[in-house]
Amino acid sequence: MRNLVIIGVLLSGFFACSPMKESVVISPNLLRNLELIIEKHDSLVQSTPSSSNFHIYNVRFDINENDCYVIIGTSNNYNTKLMDGYLLLDENLIVFENAINNPCNHLVTIKNRNILEKELSKYASMNDGVDNYRGHGWVFRIEGESLIPFHQSGLKINFNIN
Numbered sequence: 413m414r415n416l417v418i419i420g421v422l423l424s425g426f427f428a429c430s431p432m433k434e435s436v437v438i439s440p441n442l443l444r445n446l447e448l449i450i451e452k453h454d455s456l457v458q459s460t461p462s463s464s465n466f467h468i469y470n471v472r473f474d475i476n477e478n479d480c481y482v483i484i485g486t487s488n489n490y491n492t493k494l495m496d497g498y499l500l501l502d503e504n505l506i507v508f509e510n511a512i513n514n515p516c517n518h519l520v521t522i523k524n525r526n527i528l529e530k531e532l533s534k535y536a537s538m539n540d541g542v543d544n545y546r547g548h549g550w551v552f553r554i555e556g557e558s559l560i561p562f563h564q565s566g567l568k569i570n571f572n573i574n
Contacts, residue, residue, distance in 0.1 A: 435524035436499045436508065441559050442482065442519045445571060446471070449484055449550060450504055452569050464488070468535055472509040473517040480516030482559065485549040486566075489536040497522035498532070505535045516554060 438446075446469065457465040466488040474481045490498070490507045497520075499506040511517045512525075548566030552559035561571045 435522065435526075436497050437521040437523065438499065439519040439557065441557060442471075445550075445552065445559055446484065446501065446506060448569060448571065450501065453486060453548065453567060456567055466536065467504045468507065469504060470507050470509060471511070471520070473511055473514045473519075475514075475516050480554040481562065482516075482519065482552050482554055483549060484552075486547040488547075490532070492527060492537065495527065497525055498527070500531060505532065519554070519559075 450469065454465065457463040466486070468487045468490055470483075470485050470487050470490070472483045472485075474483060487507075490505060491509075494509045495507050496511040497508045499508070508520055508522060511520050511522060549564070550561070550569065551563040552571075553562045554560075559571075
């Protein structure tokens with residue numbers, strides 16, 4: 413019994429010191445909207461033979477006339493020069509741009525800006541000579557913790573469902 417207690421104490425110390433922190437922390441509202449966008453976009457691509465799904469989504473923060481916005485768009489590649497951080501959500505690459513030191517961004521915290529090329533190897537980079545193509549896009553006005561749908565291009569989504 414004494415050995416089990418010692419092993420338990422050693423293991424709890426290991427897990428407490430283990431560097432298992434996420435590199436990106438995202439607000440629940442933004443995550444919910446991203447998941448809905450990915451679900452609807454995947455459904456569209458699967459039902460439209462001529463569509464392609466590159467599984468890359470760009471999330472960018474912007475300000476216009478003192479209003480803050482988050483812009484989410486589909487893309488065929490990512491640009492490491494614009495990338496502040498990224499998140500792998502299932503098989504999708506979520507790229508965050510203009511997120512660090514941006515007064516409009518309180519929805520995403522990027523703790524680690526290191527880019528792990530091995531993780532990104534299955535996604536096209538602008539560095540690979542791929543032309544940039546941004547397909548569908550969604551703009552939300554940021555009001556506190558809420559994201560208010562402001563504009564949509566391409567695929568229209570009802571974000572007011574629970």
